[in-house]
Amino acid sequence: MKNSIGALLFALLFGLAVGGQFGCVDRSVDPLTVTLVPSVTSGVAPLTVSFAAERTGGRSAFDFNWSFGDGVDATGQSVSHSFTQGGSYTVTLHASDSGGRTAVDSVVIEVTGNDPPLIAVSAVPTGGIAPLDVDLRCEVAQGEGPFSFVWQFGDGHAASVQHPEHTFDEPGVYSVVVLATDATGETVSAITQITVGSDFTPGLQISAAPMSGIAPLEVQFDSTVHGGNEPLTYAWDFSNDQQIDAEIPTPRHLFETAGEYPVRLSLTDADGDQVEDTLTVTVSEDTSPTVTATATPESGPAPLTASFNCQVTDGNPPFEYLWQFGDDNESTLPSTLHNYTEIGTYSAICTVIDADGDASSDNIVIEVLDPDTGTD
Numbered sequence: 001m002k003n004s005i006g007a008l009l010f011a012l013l014f015g016l017a018v019g020g021q022f023g024c025v026d027r028s029v030d031p032l033t034v035t036l037v038p039s040v041t042s043g044v045a046p047l048t049v050s051f052a053a054e055r056t057g058g059r060s061a062f063d064f065n066w067s068f069g070d071g072v073d074a075t076g077q078s079v080s081h082s083f084t085q086g087g088s089y090t091v092t093l094h095a096s097d098s099g100g101r102t103a104v105d106s107v108v109i110e111v112t113g114n115d116p117p118l119i120a121v122s123a124v125p126t127g128g129i130a131p132l133d134v135d136l137r138c139e140v141a142q143g144e145g146p147f148s149f150v151w152q153f154g155d156g157h158a159a160s161v162q163h164p165e166h167t168f169d170e171p172g173v174y175s176v177v178v179l180a181t182d183a184t185g186e187t188v189s190a191i192t193q194i195t196v197g198s199d200f201t202p203g204l205q206i207s208a209a210p211m212s213g214i215a216p217l218e219v220q221f222d223s224t225v226h227g228g229n230e231p232l233t234y235a236w237d238f239s240n241d242q243q244i245d246a247e248i249p250t251p252r253h254l255f256e257t258a259g260e261y262p263v264r265l266s267l268t269d270a271d272g273d274q275v276e277d278t279l280t281v282t283v284s285e286d287t288s289p290t291v292t293a294t295a296t297p298e299s300g301p302a303p304l305t306a307s308f309n310c311q312v313t314d315g316n317p318p319f320e321y322l323w324q325f326g327d328d329n330e331s332t333l334p335s336t337l338h339n340y341t342e343i344g345t346y347s348a349i350c351t352v353i354d355a356d357g358d359a360s361s362d363n364i365v366i367e368v369l370d371p372d373t374g375t376d
């Protein structure tokens, strides 16, 4: 009895356990599998692809849910989808049956974009002197290769390679056009301009400011160029030793010591035409003026008119003059007439100031006599 109760209890517990764990599953059904079969796996946009779900196992009814990887979903065992943009799309199929079984498969669809070609055209050089050899390039991004190219050089000549070389024989401004066509017939164009010039000889004139002065003298040089073919090369020689001292159009130069300096600029244009111009910079020693004052006559009866002259040697011109006649009258002329009305003895002083401020003076005594007595 004890055994039979135990057996019953065991059978009851086992039955509950089995029922609880496996009671809802029909183990006679094969596992659900699904295979995603696309009509194609690559192509050019817009690309329409048919998809079929090949199923085994499971139990009817079945659901097939598709996700195309571009935000679009669909249902059904056979579906079709159009990919409008280039890209790599993972298409996923989720299958499920009435028993809650699920299966998944996926495939990648490669879609080539059908954007028109994007091109950039370049030329080296973009200008120069005829005859001018130019390397032209057409770089392509996107679009569907292979590409074909048609170049029109603007001078009646054409080419059909991607990177042509062309010689422009005559001066002129040429609009070079390239047409690029991709495999789907999309055509785009680009344009660049080539300027072909004549061979010109430059004209040159140089100047200096100041042209002369006292050592040390800093001078600003300038050059005026007419014509010639760019780029221009400048070669200044400030020291007359045939060695180049500056290579810019408007150099400055410091002349340390007194002297006469022949300055030369040699100018060479792009194709080797060479011209030169020269000038002379005069650099003086710093000296002080020496002044000699004279008057004619130096004496005579009042009223006395005398001719005054102030002579300068040495010093650095230009000079400033100041005559002080001793009777409160002055003049800034080096040579002048002055009239004394009063009887007396006067010291007439001439003062000279040179360009850098050195001053020197000389005086002369003028006697203005009593016209009656002949004395002062």
Ligand SMILES: [Ca+2]
Binding pocket: 199, 200, 201, 202, 228, 229, 269, 270, 271, 272, 273
């Ligand atoms: Ca030239």
Ligand SMILES: [Ca+2]
Binding pocket: 236, 237, 238, 239, 240, 241, 242, 243, 244, 245
């Ligand atoms: Ca030199």
Ligand SMILES: [Ca+2]
Binding pocket: 286, 287, 288, 289, 315, 316, 354, 355, 356, 357, 358
């Ligand atoms: Ca001086």
